[in-house]
Amino acid sequence: MRVSEIGEFGLIERIKRRLTPPGSDVIEGIGDDAAIIRTDSDEYLIATCDIQMEEVHFRRKFITPDQLGQRAVAVNISDVAAMGGIPTYLLVSLGLPAEIEVNYIDQLYCGMEREAKRSGAVIVGGNITRSPQLIIDIFLLGKVKHDLLITRSGAQQGDLLLVTGDLGKGAAGLRLLDSEAAERDEMIDAQLRTAHLTPIPRLPESRIIAKLQTATAMIDLSDGLASDLGHICRASGVGAVIWAESLPISTATRKAAILTGCDPLHLALYGGEDYELLFSVPPELVAPLQQAVIAETGTSVTVVGKIVSSTEGIKVAIANKFSPLLARGWDHLAQRERKN
């Protein structure tokens, strides 16, 4: 069997099953966004990695080196934010085609350092090698106080599901980059392309959510709401309902969907690369959390559904009609939409 047939998540599950289970110091291991490790201090160590590979995750003609550097760091910071953590140190593993200009690397590091600094993280090392295509593989460390850690596994039946910001913008931006439509709106183009190319990880929002200690589970939306909600449900042993009409979708994303001939709801549910936070909170604790986040960061937090029993599965309600929510998302390994 080829890896393209088993897909990314199938392969990760297989690897996890075959390896010796780690000791009790490993709080979260293979299969989560980041590893969580107990240390001597009162903070867990967080370790994560995420790669940007040319022609798989980006095309050089669409993204400046500064933007690429920012993006490569941002998607890793998003993984640390998803656990309620604070980024600390990062290593940069670069694969470089020989014809790349030194000036390109200068700008790449400029973007990486700016994004790292914004979250308080420091570049401390890495590795450089030759490669047929440009590769930026970032290894990010972070920390989180024991009682502020939020994993995927604590969602309880009755909790409401919330997301920061708005959904579908990452995928809408990608569609605009790929589209050759004659009719364009420069404002929308700029807004959504920026959202796609240089997502802003929700680190300040995550800090507030973590400190309130009311969120029961959290994940960042990298694969798409449907897919990432599936991770929370499986880890927590629960089901969920998403209320389609409640999903925050910006006017720009709706217009881009029309321009590129697709359904904005599809972008919001399955699009991926939004890097918003999806988390669960008991109903009575939702309002103070929403107020705290918007007051301190200006970011809206929207209730988009609720956690139900695992026997009810994962559904989306559109105009009071329930349909199973397929955990679709783009599977880079299988090179197809994931359906499971």
Place this chain on the structure above:
Amino acid sequence: MRVSEIGEFGLIERIKRRLTPPGSDVIEGIGDDAAIIRTDSDEYLIATCDIQMEEVHFRRKFITPDQLGQRAVAVNISDVAAMGGIPTYLLVSLGLPAEIEVNYIDQLYCGMEREAKRSGAVIVGGNITRSPQLIIDIFLLGKVKHDLLITRSGAQQGDLLLVTGDLGKGAAGLRLLDSEAAERDEMIDAQLRTAHLTPIPRLPESRIIAKLQTATAMIDLSDGLASDLGHICRASGVGAVIWAESLPISTATRKAAILTGCDPLHLALYGGEDYELLFSVPPELVAPLQQAVIAETGTSVTVVGKIVSSTEGIKVAIANKFSPLLARGWDHLAQRERKN
């Protein structure tokens, strides 16, 4: 200017110079084998990464997936050993061509886990993506007690230079793999190919050297003795003399050199990928160190030169004639031998 013109070390120096210097918690940052970070505990955190990229670092027809997994982890453990540290946790970032068999990945992880376990390290996570060629990028964490840390920068004039094991075997093994010589010796082939494909990091030896607290500087030999000695000399502000006749070169390496038409001394000085330890020790403390290492590990430790004043440069003495030792080594980025 292209990155192939500036080369790997030139680019690393440039990146280091352009980035904001890290704070005082970063004991060793960009440019060393591993980053050393102060934490709340009495141990420094070590973080390093090293990649194995198909067609750059290995060819799939020459190495089994199990060997490749072992090798990918081993070269990272060698970097932690070079600081006197203990490996703890690792993340595996994989780039996979779609046609790779799942069974290949099983065996790859088998090799990685076995090598990790041998040093007490645990695989705690990673990332998988599609890639045109097979890529294994390992991110390894480790730890070292404050007073056991050995960096590149403490070598003192008058110290003797020592290496573990023997030199040139990694390069000799590579030459045998590449060679199509009719005349072969199966024993030599097997011994040197194994040395090249699955180097054994000198972790037990490093632990003894670190605990004795007599080594003033240390590095692992990945780029070649000449190149890696250059790193110690630059970091310590000293010069060095290597005594060519003292270099430990095995009979197998000498025979392989003859078979493939090259000078064994060249392999020992410039070959690289030996993953032995090169370190400096005050003369009066050499004998007890050699005895301790061989008694506990069976590994020989050989005096190969001495540290001199920086004004004397870096030289090799062959039959009492001194020549400048060029810091040559294979520069993956420049795709040529490095000469500086």
